Amino acid sequence: MDFVRLTINGKEVEVQEGTSILKAAEQAEINIPRLCYDDSLEPVGACRLCVVEVKGARTLIPSCVAAVTPGMVVETESPTVIKARRMLLDLLLSNHPLDCLTCDKNGDCRLQEYAYRYDVKHSSFEGEKHNYLIDDSNPYIRRDMNKCILCGKCVRTCAQVKDRKVIGFANRGFNTKITPAMYTELAESDCVSCARCLVVCPVGALTYNNLAGKGRTYEIRKERVTCSFCDAGCQFDLNYKGEQVIGVTAGAPGEGRPLCLKGRLGMELLYNDNPPTPMLKKDDQFVEVSWVEALGMEGLLKKLMEQD
Ligand code: SF4
Ligand code: SF4
Ligand code: SF4
Ligand code: FES
Missing domain, CATH: 3.30.70.20 (Alpha-Beta Plaits)
Incomplete structure (x- = not known):
């Protein structure tokens, strides 16, 4: 099995070829937020919350489906990445009941966790729920x-x-x-x-x-x-x-x-x-x-x- 070296948030990481950026980051103890990814399921890259910035790439990359390449330079919390995540969370909250006070998932909810992490208190969009x-x-x-x-x-x-x-x-x-x-x-x-x-x-x-x-x-x-x-x-x-x-x-x-x-x-x-x-x-x-x-x-x- 071949290994690949890359840099994530300034840290050098060495992982097996074919590893996703998200899993490589985990190996470096860097947590990338995810909503549609689960270790027990095939990744589908649907929610886009796990996007990261890769040096030289023209767009943000969903880290759960993108494999590492040699010499890759990744930023998981750059201002562009944070802006994209805040926008996605804002959109999700625009059609969400936000009844955390009585929700049985309160304290173990990914949406709540990420809204807190990226300081998205409410949605800036108004519309039907x-x-x-x-x-x-x-x-x-x-x-x-x-x-x-x-x-x-x-x-x-x-x-x-x-x-x-x-x-x-x-x-x-x-x-x-x-x-x-x-x-x-x-x-x-x-x-x-x-x-x-x-x-x-x-x-x-x-x-x-x-x-x-x-x-x-x-x-x-x-x-x-x-x-x-x-x-x-x-x-x-x-x-x-x-x-x-x-x-x-x-x-x-x-x-x-x-x-x-x-x-x-x-x-x-x-x-x-x-x-x-x-x-x-x-x-x-x-x-x-x-x-x-x-x-x-x-x-x-x-x-x-x-x-x-
Ligand atoms: S949020 Fe829950 S119910 Fe909705 S698609 Fe995801 S797993 Fe299914
Ligand atoms: S509880 Fe029902 S819907 Fe949920 S996984 Fe099992 S069979 Fe499917
Ligand atoms: S705990 Fe999560 S699912 Fe429940 S209302 Fe709050 S954000 Fe929604
Ligand atoms: S976790 Fe949903 S696209 Fe990667």
Whole structure:
């Protein structure tokens, strides 16, 4: 494997050939803001927040999709770069509810983080804002598309698992939105409530219904556990508030890893001090079920009873 030397913000960096500028900067402990990039997904260069200045280039370069070249000289926080990022954030805020005071993502929201970092307090644009109904038809997942910044990460992560592709982009321009097929609510779609889309969503557009209002992000401590129900070895996070586990959330959404609802519910039953009533979809409707049914253990239970 060949290596490439370049300079980022005056620092000499040596990385493997083919590395993106964004990852090379990370290696030099330089953080470049990103909204549509995620380590678990193919980069698409959609949001443009990660743009950097490259000496000799005529335009700003999206660092998540551009590979390093030998001798490259990169500036990640030049006045031109900062101006471009402020403009992008200004545009995003122009159609955003800005209800950080009550948003469950407050404290862990990329839009909030970057607005603070680049001192964008409000939008200088005036115009129409979306007024979509909040979709909480699925007992586990809450979708507030008024907060969606159209990064597309939920769409890409859903498509990473075989036979999913539950959500996608619809419409154009101002009316572009993320939706299940035929504009249905999530509960009517083929969604399997795996919550991998929640893991990658950078803002408060996708949140856990069962954790709504239970605690601010800075009050919650996460502890990673691995599910042993099957060989996939999916990872989940126990969410502690004080000494109590108040809920289990999906962990790393690696390629093909199902992060199935059964596994998450199993972790709820094992660790949650006050586990939620399990709900499963039957005849297109979510209904309360027993834990035995939720965890698919009817067969095992029947066998055990027959042994008696
Ligand atoms: S999504 Fe982020 S910026 Fe929007 S209201 Fe929630 S915390 Fe604030
Ligand atoms: S919860 Fe899972 S299946 Fe449902 S939309 Fe999100 S990623 Fe797709
Ligand atoms: S719902 Fe979240 S992850 Fe999906 S496009 Fe909107 S902001 Fe991105
Ligand atoms: S993070 Fe690079 S374009 Fe979005």
